[in-house]
Amino acid sequence: MIEVIYFAWLRERIGVPRESLQTAALTVADLVAELSAREERYALAFGDLASVRVALDQELADFAAPLAGVREVAFFPPMTGG
């Protein structure tokens, strides 16, 4: 099981702030493909990956990063702090 968290408009499009998922995905890109294939709301949220950032266990990562050993995956738009 992996904890998946969504922020900002990704959270709004997917409709939940977080969920625990069973996945066989090896990388972040695999997980995105798996979710997008599963339901329309994921396909919509992940439609333009140039506007999506990912963090693995609270560290910024990229879509090629492996999920082995990861407990928490977070998806969000480019950050707008400050």
Next chain:
Amino acid sequence: MIEVIYFAWLRERIGVPRESLQTAALTVADLVAELSAREERYALAFGDLASVRVALDQELADFAAPLAGVREVAFFPPMTGG
């Protein structure tokens, strides 16, 4: 008559903060030469002109600047504000 003002260590070396002078000097450089020839304390204060700045009527100027029409000449070391 021209009003001459000194600041910081120039004031300390010359011994007065300001004085009214009668001068025939045409430029700032002429005035400096005239004063330096007049008394040792001026020669001492103006010994290293690289460390002296000048303002004419409260605007920064250089030593070649003419004194015609100037009412107030100020001599001081490089500024250390901020």
Next chain:
Amino acid sequence: MRVVVQAEAFDAGAELNAFSAQAAGAGAVVSFTGLVRDNGGALSMMEIEHYPGMTEKAIAAMMDQAAARWALVDALVIHRFGRLAGADPIMMVAVASKHRVDAFEAAEFLMDYLKSRAPFWKKEISATGGAWVAARDEDEAALKRW
């Protein structure tokens, strides 16, 4: 060095004074305060979402980088989340150092990283609804100079 991530409002002036007072040996203190922009008199609100846990870690890592790169006496980051009213301070950065160049550069560095690498997302709330603030290309580009 101190990182504060909170929903509550804060007093930027009081924080600046307290920060300066304890920065022994500092000759220069630079502060940045981010305000909710008041758009032509229209009462604007802002909702800020963040990623609890990651936010604090990401900011602390930025501060460590700044401290490794510039000669700092101290640094402070305060960032709010939740709902903010117009003209409220959103966040502040303060940096103390012996000389001004270190303080200015470290403050700009921290701001550039906070803008694009700290997990905060702003939503502008108006009478007609809410709109997520889009990341600006200039903000991403600003990181390249460091």
Next chain:
Amino acid sequence: MRVVVQAEAFDAGAELNAFSAQAAGAGAVVSFTGLVRDNGGALSMMEIEHYPGMTEKAIAAMMDQAAARWALVDALVIHRFGRLAGADPIMMVAVASKHRVDAFEAAEFLMDYLKSRAPFWKKEISATGGAWVAARDEDEAALKRW
């Protein structure tokens, strides 16, 4: 825009808050505070001489230059003269703008000019006497970037 040259102490935090509160439409406020450096616990004093009349004009001219060059909402310079005790604020600059880059650059510009082109002279007073602070080559060089 406001220039204040005074012997009296001032409250940097209160000034920052008042400045931010009236800067309508600003999203970014950058402040710089210059403090008397406390040299290793030794009580240090500073005596600042200035050129009354020229000081205010020179600073106002710098602010006009900054306002012509960057998109500013407002700017403030406060600079003290006379005798200052250790850790007292010597001076502050505050700049408000819509975006942070303008505020940072204008504040740095004002600081670089204040350091080397505003008629102030600092003397450090210690137990053994007073010494005029020498102008630093870096400060003169800093003007070249503008």
